[in-house]
Amino acid sequence: MNTIANAAPAHVGSEPLLLEVDDLVQRYTLPRENLFQPAPQVLALNGVSVQLTAGKSIGVVGESGSGKSTFARAVMALETPTSGSVRLLGRDLHRLPAGELRRARRDFQMVFQDPYGSLDPRQTVVRIVAEPLTAIGRVDHAEQRARVAAVLKQVGLRDADMDKYPHEFSGGQRQRIAVARALITQPKLIVADEPVSALDVSVQAQVLNLLEDLQDEFGLSYMLISHDLAVVEYLCDEIAVMYLGRVVEQGRPEDLFNHCAHPYTRALLEAVPRPRPGRDRQRRGAQVIASQSKWSTGCAYAERCPFADAHCSAVAPVARSVGAGHYSACHHAETVMTLPPLAVEV
Ligand code: ADP
Secondary structure, eight states: OOOTTTTOOTTTTTSOEEEEEEEEEEEEEOOOSSTTSOOOEEEEEEEEEEEEETTOOEEEEOOTTSSHHHHHHHHTTSSOOSEEEEEETTEEGGGSOHHHHHHHGGGEEEEOSOTTTSSOTTSOHHHHHHHHHHHHSOOOHHHHHHHHHHHHHHTTOOGGGGGSOGGGSOHHHHHHHHHHHHHTTOOSEEEEESTTTTSOHHHHHHHHHHHHHHHHHHOOEEEEEESOHHHHHHHOSEEEEEETTEEEEEEOHHHHHHSOOSHHHHHHHHOOSOOOHHHHHHHHHHHHHHHTSGGGGSOTTGGGOTTOOHHHHHSOOOOEEEETTEEEOOTTHHHHHHSOOOOOOO
């Protein structure tokens, strides 16, 4: 079990908790390869625990296949986990009756990666943006238009954009529409899965600036999923690094950048240039296999780790405190922390 949250009540202090994820496990059964063997399974989440204080934001990073999107779907209650719980403002989302969950969705909304695929091309902007409101209950037509107009303004679009269709907008503007849709219910938490990675680099900064402004204005919390440490560093108070379904390091951005305590985080910091999509997909396959391989009794990262020894391949490290609010699941965390910081440009 990843005990990051269980080991870490101190940094939460007396602040009210917005999100408590406890020992989340998600196991998928894959199609059987032949009749005589059991269906293979993937452990997409292997005991993930995090806590988030109201008004703070957390970034979840890791390469493709590490379980970030599965984690996001479980937090959004789009998928039922195999075990574990997700509590938002004290309510256990996966145990709420359907009607209550629908109403609770007011408090948490999602922005997806692809602003082209996530907006229905046959709907006008007003209908797209109002959809989370109408999913909760009836809203009269005039109020719907007024609220959509207000939220479009907040994301830098105009009233007149309301009656247009998604294809009339650029990628950056479409992502603004997606953000407007997430904002319309005045949520406390927005889960954003790779919100800028499909955008041109020149537009990415504009969307990140918008997310930052909204955070300041409304005291929003983000759970920001990204393969890119620089993106989460920009917006988040806390970063959780995932590897093969586990959180292997968690701390403030400055902890990770200056006193990184897990060799995998160090490898992510070193990973320049950023992975190309083709290379990403290849790695994903390798990880699925790695997760079920001989290393499953020990540290999942041992196979790739320059510090791995016999102890690492025999005993899975449990997350432990390596500094105030800083946790690592590595037997060699202290050694990694003594290495000089990497000159990373962020
Ligand atoms: P990431 O978002 O970090 O790329 P994912 O959460 O998409 O990672 O995937 C984690 C692992 O779970 C991968 O091995 C992936 O192939 C597997 N996986 C994700 N969704 C499913 C699913 N619906 N069925 C089977 N396997 C899945």
